[in-house]
Amino acid sequence: MSNEENANPKCDRRDFMGKAGVSAFLTAMGLAGAGSLVGLSPSVLPDPSKQLKIGPPQDYPSGTVRVFDEEKVVVISDDEGIYALSLVCTHLGCVVTLDRGSGQFDCPCHGSKFTMEGEVTKAPAPRSLDRYEVSLLPGGQMLVDQGVRLDSGEKLKV
């Protein structure tokens, strides 16, 4: 084969194939990367239900404190009504334990303490324990909705 002059000296055939390969590769990677962004918002979350049926109010006479280990929720009943607190510490998410002797919640990780109403009495927790909505279902059961956080110290009056 004779040594022909290249039509375009800046880009011969081998160069072109190389560049085409690289850009095809980058395009494919880019598309795959963009596609994987969809995974950031999955259409189905494998979380357990956030709604918890806890039985009729009659099961909770004043003074009852019932801990739901699985759901990390405690349901407390006092003279003013029934309320539900999250057992997840607002500092870094350890599960607080109820000390029935002193009537407070203790965090085993960094020593935060909370009252029975969920208020912080010892730092470092920055805010009170989350308080969930408790409502009465038509069938007479009570429902704790972990999806609804209450800002005030509301209680369900029965």
Add this chain to the structure above:
Amino acid sequence: MGALKHIINLVSAPQVSFLVAAIAFFFVFPPTAGFERWNRRLRLNLLWTVRGGILLHALVIGGFFLSTLDPNFRAIVAKPDNVPIALLLFGTLFFLWYAMKQAVDNDQRLASDQKPNEYTDPSEPKILVWPDLVYIELIAAVLCMAALIFWSIALEAPLEQPANPTLSPNPAKAPWYFLGLQEMLVYFDPWLAGVVFPVLIIFGLMALPYIDTAPEGSGYYSYSRRKLFISLFLFGWLLLWVYLIIVGAFMRGPNWNFFGPYEEWDIHKVVPLTNINFSALVWVKLLNRPLPDNIIVREIFGIVLLGIHFLVVPPLLGVTVLKKFYSRMGNVKYAVFMFLSMAALTLPIKMFLRWTINLKYLVAIPGWFNL
């Protein structure tokens, strides 16, 4: 004996032990010529001789083994989880002593116009990496392996039942190398103690060679030639890291309460609880007014204090006490150095405010910034 244990329990409370250690530190590791004179006057530099080292180790190791006679102390240090931590602390002590001994040796040689120990005359025959140095490494590796095999046979691994997400162990402890972080988290918001401070530590370590650029004293062990930087670095390492690991590993019991070394870990230990934000302290207690609704007005005193700490104190020091240091360092290096130092200082300051006036947060803007 009981009274002595009681006193040690009281003294080891962080309010006392940290303060004493922080003050004693600067006499043992003097950052300036003034402290260095005191160091000599108190004969503390004799710690870094062979005799001083034997005495130091005998005191620490002897005290440790004497303490194991106490059932509460033994219960904590003999836990399989804690054995390596105890060994490690002895290792830290030994290597600290060894490095300081070499540094002080060299200081004395340099003071009497001799070359440092590490100096080798170019005319001397060179030592080859292979086989001389690699040979030593081989021996070290074999010894290390033998020690680990012996250890794994002698001491059972602390394996437990499968983790239960609904049941937090009490106390819930991080691995030993994170206990310093966990202790910081007791005093700070997770964002600061868990993210900002560790990043600052890493950046601070990376910045060291760019801040401390003085050529003198490099290439060999030496203390007095770069005392300020060694002293500050050791303060961060020994008091803000190793001390916190010791406290976290051996003195934090159920509910993360503090327990002295000879105290029983009582899950129902009662601790006084009064928690106060700086804003409440100033507005309610000092000025006798309700907390303002506007969050910036409410937190203004804390913000001003923080501003003074980071923006006013460094330049003030630069034109007074640290004038010479400032002119030697220049603007950028001085600013970086002071920012890192002042950031590191917030840790002991905050710890003290918690211990003394039960301060929760100096600036508390929920969801944004808690310090």
